[in-house]
Amino acid sequence: MTIRPATEADWPAIWPFWQEIVEAGETYAYPLGATSDQASGWWFDGSHVVVLTDADGAVLGSAKMGANRPGRGAHVGTASFMVDAAARGRGVGRRMGEYAVQWHRDQGFAGIQFNAVVETNTAAVALWQDLGFEIIGTVPRSFDSTTHGRVGLHVMYLDLS
Structure with a gap:
């Protein structure tokens, strides 16, 4: 598997799973029914975007990363x-x-904050905790899960100092 910077040419490979994940209504708060153009604009928003490909070059996943907030929060x-x-x-x-953790370290970030990890997304919560992230708070009933109804969103943090 290889991770490389994504380009707009990768979008046709990202779009099907992006759409499936968002429309499932379990992990992301992007608006339902987004068009490919809208979604591409949200994903390629100036962040550092990567894809992970298999040996044949097929895109298996994508990530975007950058500053959580502008200005005085950009660290x-x-x-x-x-x-x-x-x-x-x-x-x-x-x-x-x-x-992503290494990229943030290399860029000089002081930490990484995930603003909205759905508490019922147990695989993601366990992965982030395994990589050293802590749940620093949970906003109750702030995500409307298709399956579970209103559930909490964890704020998770990894100190890179």
């Missing part, structure tokens, strides 16, 4: 991750998570 990073359902359980999320 803390953030990231978002999406993995194609067909590639889950193969370490794609972990590889991209490890990449």
Whole structure:
């Protein structure tokens, strides 16, 4: 598996799993029914965007990362991750998570803050905790899960100092 910077030419490979994940209504608060153009604009928003590919060059997942806030908050990073359902359980999320942590370190960020990890997304919560992130708070009933109804969003943090 290889992680490389994504380009707009990768979007046709990202879009199907981006759409599937968002429309499932379990992990992201992007608006339902987004067009490919809208979604591409949200994903390629000036952040550092990468894809993870297999040996044949097929895109298995994508991540975007950068400053969590502008200006005086720009020393803390953030990231978002999406993995194609067909590639889950193969370490794609972990590889991209490890990449994101190292990328933030290399860029001089003081920490990484995930603003909204859905508490029922137990695989993601466990992965981030395994990579050293802590749950520093939970906003109750702030995500409307298709399956579970209103559930909490964890704020998770990794100190890079």
